[in-house]
Amino acid sequence: MPEGDTIFRAARTLNEALAGRTVTHFESVFSRISRANDHFTVQGRTIERVDARGKHLLMWFSGDLVLRTHMRMHGVWHLYRRGTRWRRPHSDMRLVIGTSEYEAVAFNVPVAELIRAGDLERSPAVRHLGPDILAEAFDAAEAAQRIAMTPEIDIAEALLNQQAVAGIGNIFKCEALYASGLDPFTNVADLSREDIARVVEKARRLMRASVAGRRMVFSVYGRGGRPCRRCGTTIARHKHGDEARVTYWCPRCQARRVAAKARTV
Numbered sequence: 001m002p003e004g005d006t007i008f009r010a011a012r013t014l015n016e017a018l019a020g021r022t023v024t025h026f027e028s029v030f031s032r033i034s035r036a037n038d039h040f041t042v043q044g045r046t047i048e049r050v051d052a053r054g055k056h057l058l059m060w061f062s063g064d065l066v067l068r069t070h071m072r073m074h075g076v077w078h079l080y081r082r083g084t085r086w087r088r089p090h091s092d093m094r095l096v097i098g099t100s101e102y103e104a105v106a107f108n109v110p111v112a113e114l115i116r117a118g119d120l121e122r123s124p125a126v127r128h129l130g131p132d133i134l135a136e137a138f139d140a141a142e143a144a145q146r147i148a149m150t151p152e153i154d155i156a157e158a159l160l161n162q163q164a165v166a167g168i169g170n171i172f173k174c175e176a177l178y179a180s181g182l183d184p185f186t187n188v189a190d191l192s193r194e195d196i197a198r199v200v201e202k203a204r205r206l207m208r209a210s211v212a213g214r215r216m217v218f219s220v221y222g223r224g225g226r227p228c229r230r231c232g233t234t235i236a237r238h239k240h241g242d243e244a245r246v247t248y249w250c251p252r253c254q255a256r257r258v259a260a261k262a263r264t265v
């Protein structure tokens with residue numbers, strides 16, 4: 001699943017090519033979008049900007065109209081110079097936004113909505129999102145506060161809850177927990193607010209480095225069965241959580257600590 005950094009980079013690329021340009025061609029296979037387009041008419045509008053909020057990609061058109069897409073597992077946006085052959089079959093096409101120079105094509109994107117800008121903030125998909133991990137003015141304290149509101153789940157699962165903090169996916173969940181030395185399966189209730197804020201900050205730092213184009217060398221993600229780069233212990237992997245995503249961790253560097261709270265009682 002693409003994480004916030006991937007969506008952020010896709011939005012940046014689309015923004016550079018499309019912002020300020022007029023839509024000369026608009027196509028969609030979604031009947032809901034087509035119906036909305038009958039009403040709003042995307043063609044002829046100016047693309048004002050493209051940005052990301054958590055894992056949602058938002059394309060803003062003149063006249064207060066927004067196209068929201070979510071990639072889920074397999075969706076992807078491609079950008080082509082006009083007349084270039086697509087690298088995906090036409091049957092995978094879900095949306096096309098064309099300008100005189102470019103074609104932005106969404107392949108296999110499962111979620112798309114054309115909505116008035118004023119209604120976007122009230123839409124269920126966006127309204128409950130936590131602070132955006134990649135936003136300039138990110139509030140780690142608020143994110144930690146929101147995570148602390150689900151004390152009964154473990155920290156690995158809590159980091160993926162987009163209503164607590166928007167944009168973190170499985171890869172950076174694993175890497176941030178390793179960088180913080182936290183056992184992924186510790187309940188949120190057993191962590192201090194500082195511990196939570198620290199792991200969130202680690203995720204942000206790693207994801208911003210990825211956005212900046214730094215090549216990522218993963219410490220634990222995808223390294224199950226191989227030695228920890230720090231201590232040599234075999235990296236463990238475990239499927240857990242509702243979406244059965246694999247968590248990777250070093251059982252030694254991320255050993256469970258006796259909860260500070262329990263000790264002081």
Ligand SMILES: [Zn+2]
Nearest residue numbers: 228231250253
């Ligand atoms: Zn280790």
